[in-house]
Amino acid sequence: MQCPKDRRVELVDSTLAPALAAKCCPDCQGTWIPATEYESWQAHQPQPTVDALPKVLDVEFVQSPFDTKAALCPECGRYLSRAKVGVRIPFYVERCLDCGGIWCDHGEWDVLEKMGLHTVIQQLFSSEWQTRIREKEYAIAEQQATIDKLGPELAARVFELAEYLQAHPNGDFGVAYLMRRFDKPEPLKNISMSQGP
Structure with missing residues (x-):
């Protein structure tokens, strides 16, 4: 199985959390989470309510230089769908809409875990979450424009x-x-x- 971002590098067995098997790229340090592994692990995790989810991800971290690169699913070869997460330091979690596998570039799983989103990654691909992101982006732009003018x-x-x-x-x-x-x-x-x- 090859890295979604660099098809020349083979993924190696890894774990992201107890009982969550994954595949890691030794080059870019990204992680592939097969859908079956994630769903099995997710079934044993507490699921936060929609109200308990953070309104937006605004945390400090170093964005991976590979985050902007298009990725291919290592299992079925299709392009991965991207869901924008965060505003001030935006990044994208990627998912295969065919097999359901998830790709996290280096550091992204840790950020999702800090914010309590690692157990509900599929919600990041919902129109509700993406609308929330756009609203926050608009609010930040409006706030900055107010500072610039006043x-x-x-x-x-x-x-x-x-x-x-x-x-x-x-x-x-x-x-x-x-x-x-x-x-x-x-x-x-x-x-x-x-x-x-």
Whole structure:
């Protein structure tokens, strides 16, 4: 069985966790998890509820240089499907849609384990998770644009006020007040009251 990222390197037997057999690439340090092994191991793991899952993966780690490279399934030769995980340091977990095997580049399994996602990898391929990732990306971009326009000090005050208003039972009144303040037309200036000569 050859490495999905480098077809010249043979995978060797390894383990990711107790009772989870896998295949590791001695070159890129990535790991292939056969579907049958993962499903058997997964059946004995506690399954978190959707609410208990982290809203997004924002952890510090060194991304593998192989993460951006397309991969072929070592079992059936098809291209692996990619699921984006994380925002600030995005990476992709890959899975074969035909046989169900999973590929993790070096370090990715450890990150998934830290975040409690290693037992529910299939959920990362759901439209719900990918929508969550896109929403977080938009929120980060919007926050950065606010900092760029207002400067860090004023932006920090705006973010703090937004949190207070969001937590307050009548916070919507504060938001409505601010919107009215900025929706008012400019005051009329230097308008002559004369009717002409």
